[in-house]
Amino acid sequence: MPLREHLSELRRRIVLAALGVVAGATVGWFLYDRVFAALQEPLLSVAEERGSIVSVNFAGLITAVDMKFKVAFFIGVVLSSPWWLYQLWAFITPGLTRKERRYAYSFVAAALPLFWAGAAFAALVLPNAVRVLTEFTPEGATNLIDAQTYLSFVMRFILAFAVAFVLPVIMVALTFAGVVRARAWARGWRWAVLTAFVFSAVMTPTPDVLSMFVLAMPICVLYFVALGICVLHDRRVDRQRDAAGLPRLDGSWPSEPDPEVAA
Template sequence: MPGTRNPEGRMPLREHLLELRKRLFLASCGLVVGGVAGWFLYDPLLAVLRHPLDLAASTQGKQISLNFTALGSPLDMQIKVALFLAAIITAPWWLYQLWAFVTPGLTRRERLYAYSFVGAAVPLFIAGLALAWWVLPHAVDMLTAFIPQGTSGLFTAQEYLSFVMRLLLAFGLSFVLPVLLVALNFAGLLRHETLAKGWRWAVLVGFVFAAVMTPTPDAWTMILVALPICLLYFAAVGVATLHDRRADRRRVAAAS
């Protein structure tokens, strides 16, 4: 049956693919349910997402507005915004499916790990969204400042809202990544030594990500964005180290 393991603790390729299909189906069902809620909340959500643009228009005294340039754009945009909200409100569900796929055939202890994983991942995902929402008005204000006086900034709704949604999801997922690394470590797929050796690359990626996602001219904003990402990575290394040491001691005790 799907989710079973062979004596070496590994799943055959066919059952691994069946498990992947199962988890994708369950995650998709959750997104569909969340998408229905997002469809009916489209108007207030659109107003919230548009707020940084309206704020830039009021502070700079310029005409800055969103435009739908194609006949099907409003419908397409409503579907995208609904799915965006679905990805946020169903985060506990699809994050659990992610963990369940990484560790199929969950034992009782692994199920406790799964709940802990979701319990840690969801607040971090929300924290990443909050940080992105703090960065967004600064980024929008800086970018729209290049609009010459006497002209109007007319942005297509597709481009602007896609930019906002990518920014929010990128920050949210970047905050969840360290928890995923811990999950892989608890599943026995990643040792803490590997994580520790890659700390330089992790710091570099964190600062590059912050530089790309915060197109503001000051370095402090980039540092404030990069620091939480780097600290979460080092926290993941610490948790993985403690787990591996306990697992090694149990292994030695069982062998003796």
């Protein structure tokens, strides 16, 4: 596909994904009160445990309205995740055949629960992070946390882990589409593990190492599961092309040494 058509397809998919997020945000506008109460719950729990004042503070005149828009957008991203995840896969493989459409549905079916699992996992860790960070408040002092700072942190925290859990599915999607071979993922496993731990260290604002490991290990496990699926897929495709007398996806023939192994 020419570059101009690629850009046109990218623009179309972005517009469709954005419309889905806007539709979800419209629903999120009416769910704001419930979601805000859930996001604020870790702070209220800490305040109740310690018998101190720990609460969210709206400092500016338009802060409350601004946060309602942001939280509604956050809800829209979560609610419309099936739609924009499909748009992502549809852009990777434009002009889908009937078989590729089944792959697209499988991609969304696998990515969606992982996206929600990542968000749920972050939500489980969040109360501990809030508890540790508020422990530095001197006894008898009042901790009024800026609403913009707190809610933005919570939403980024949840979305970051939701997206991180989807990345292994994107690995499999790119391999099934023939864009990236499994050997390329295998060669970069050390960097993938390092990235997972660095990401977890940055996204867990608690000083203990255990939280970092608890968050990094599921990402590493998902990476290696995805790598195994990619390896099995490439082997199956290579056997089929060998039987048909066609060159493999990397351009080699069965009798030739693997260029990537030789390198």
